[in-house]
Amino acid sequence: MPSASASRRPSASHLRTVDLADRIHSAAIHLLRRLRREDAAAGLPAPQLSALSVIVFGGPLTLGELARAEQVRPPTISKLIVELEAQGLVEREVDASDRRVVRVRATARGTKVLHDGRQRRVSALVASLGALSAHDRALLARAVPVLEKVARTAAEE
Amino acid sequence: MPSASASRRPSASHLRTVDLADRIHSAAIHLLRRLRREDAAAGLPAPQLSALSVIVFGGPLTLGELARAEQVRPPTISKLIVELEAQGLVEREVDASDRRVVRVRATARGTKVLHDGRQRRVSALVASLGALSAHDRALLARAVPVLEKVARTAAEE
DNA sequence: ATGATGTAGTTACCTTAGCTAACTAATAGT
DNA sequence: ACTATTAGTTAGCTAAGGTAACTACATCAT
Numbered sequence: 001m002p003s004a005s006a007s008r009r010p011s012a013s014h015l016r017t018v019d020l021a022d023r024i025h026s027a028a029i030h031l032l033r034r035l036r037r038e039d040a041a042a043g044l045p046a047p048q049l050s051a052l053s054v055i056v057f058g059g060p061l062t063l064g065e066l067a068r069a070e071q072v073r074p075p076t077i078s079k080l081i082v083e084l085e086a087q088g089l090v091e092r093e094v095d096a097s098d099r100r101v102v103r104v105r106a107t108a109r110g111t112k113v114l115h116d117g118r119q120r121r122v123s124a125l126v127a128s129l130g131a132l133s134a135h136d137r138a139l140l141a142r143a144v145p146v147l148e149k150v151a152r153t154a155a156e157e
Numbered sequence: 158m159p160s161a162s163a164s165r166r167p168s169a170s171h172l173r174t175v176d177l178a179d180r181i182h183s184a185a186i187h188l189l190r191r192l193r194r195e196d197a198a199a200g201l202p203a204p205q206l207s208a209l210s211v212i213v214f215g216g217p218l219t220l221g222e223l224a225r226a227e228q229v230r231p232p233t234i235s236k237l238i239v240e241l242e243a244q245g246l247v248e249r250e251v252d253a254s255d256r257r258v259v260r261v262r263a264t265a266r267g268t269k270v271l272h273d274g275r276q277r278r279v280s281a282l283v284a285s286l287g288a289l290s291a292h293d294r295a296l297l298a299r300a301v302p303v304l305e306k307v308a309r310t311a312a313e314e
Numbered sequence: 315a316t317g318a319t320g321t322a323g324t325t326a327c328c329t330t331a332g333c334t335a336a337c338t339a340a341t342a343g344t
Numbered sequence: 345a346c347t348a349t350t351a352g353t354t355a356g357c358t359a360a361g362g363t364a365a366c367t368a369c370a371t372c373a374t
Contacts, residue, residue: 016298021282022275023301025192028185029207030308033228035182036361047331050186063352071190076332078353083330100340100351118179125178128307134211137174143300144180146293151187153285193332202361221322233361235324240359257369259324321364325366330359337354344347 031125037123043117051080052106052114055090060105089113090131114157179306188282195281200274204229208237209263209271212247217262219252246270 004058043049047070054069055061061069067077084090089110095101102146106114129137192203200206206228211226212218219227224234238261241247246267252258263271276283286294 017286017294018279019282020294020298021279021286023305024188024297025203025279026207026210027301027304027308028188029203030228031181031185032189033305033361034308035185037262038227046182046186048175050183050306053183054260064350070192073185073333074332074352075354077336079331082353098341098351100160102352119175122175122178122182125182125307126175128310129174129178131243131310132303132307134220136306139296139300140181140303141173141177143296143304144177144184145331146289146297147184147188147258148180150282150285150289150297151191153288190332202359219322229360230362232325232363235344239324255322255370259323271346316346316374320367320369320371326364327362330363331361332359333357335355335357337352338356339351339353341350342348344345 024150035121035125038121046121048080048084049114049118049121051077052084052089052110052119055104056086056111056114058108060093060103062101062103066103066104068156084110091117101132180227181307192278192282195278200270200277204276205237205241206271206275206278207242209236209246209267210275211273212261213263213268214274217250219260221258223261241267245271 032046051066051070054066058069063077063081066081067074068079068113080134081090082093082102085092088107090104090106093103093105095103129140132140189203194221201209208223208227211223215226220234220238222230223238224231227234238247241261242249245264247261247263250260250262252260286297289297
């Protein structure tokens with residue numbers, strides 16, 4: 001971190017990076033709060049949906065792999081999987097050659113619920129995006145891969 | 158491939174809006190999870206920081222106004238304020254003409270903590286942003302106001 | 315003026331998501 | 345065979361969100 005966080009030099013670009021971080025942070029908070037409000041009416045809570053998505057698209061995964069992918073600690077994943085399993089959306093399977101490892105795979109129902117729920121959940125967001133100008137939407141489309149990279153990079157430190 | 162909309166059918170562009178929503182959603186989740194991990198070492202949890210920020214910059218506010226600004230229910234704000242007050246970061250003040258309403262204002266310490274804590278909290282994000290190319294950073298800087306608009310618009314429905 | 319209705323916050327209680335620490339069970343290494 | 349390591353779970357905590365029900369106050373109509 002810039003230990004010279006005090007304005008050693010009024011470098012406008014550094015200040016703007018902090019400001020940018022701050023605004024991304026804040027926008028993420030408000031966006032997610034908004035989406036959470038859809039949860040009651042729609043499908044699964046966001047973390048369950050996110051995990052299910054990784055499982056559906058990423059094939060059978062061990063819990064450790066999933067925890068790493070989701071950037072959370074093992075107990076957090078354990079509990080998420082208990083919940084998803086109780087709803088019949090995923091199945092556990094103990095590895096034959098190493099019986100400590102547990103693999104999870106999506107059930108048919110899990111796959112269906114993912115696709116249904118995901119679209120329902122982001123529907124408010126879709127509506128908001130639809131209200132944007134084509135220009136703004138295009139701008140977001142270009143920015144999203146960068147955001148994804150930022151989320152990933154930040155995770156690797 | 159944002160400008161592809163000119164060469165694509167309208168139905169394709171709608172699908173891409175759903176996809177865009179999905180990716181924004183997912184990126185927001187992962188970003189916030191990453192930032193939450195800074196909480197232990199850094200200052201306040203995100204919702205407290207966010208509320209404090211609104212109070213610091215928005216002057217004295219009633220709890221109802223704050224709840225609306227933060228897009229949460231009154232009890233959620235009540236509890237956040239209890240927490241902030243216990244830490245001496247905000248003060249309550251009962252309105253003289255209508256004694257049902259409570260206004261909150263930041264203390265000097267609250268203002269200081271906001272500025273310190275905010276920067277600490279987003280420091281990981283700042284580092285990640287700093288690692289981007291200037292081009293990507295500029296792209297994000299342009300996209301952020303759009304994201305903010307989306308968060309705000311979605312909130313008004 | 316009083317009684318009904320409405321409004322601002324609070325309290326009580328529940329759920330989900332995250333964490334650390336401590337545990338069990340299984341594998342690998344010496 | 346003993347030790348160390350690894351995968352996952354359990355226990356127990358905190359924080360954030362919600363709804364339902366409550367208190368206190370204000371307003372308004374009779």
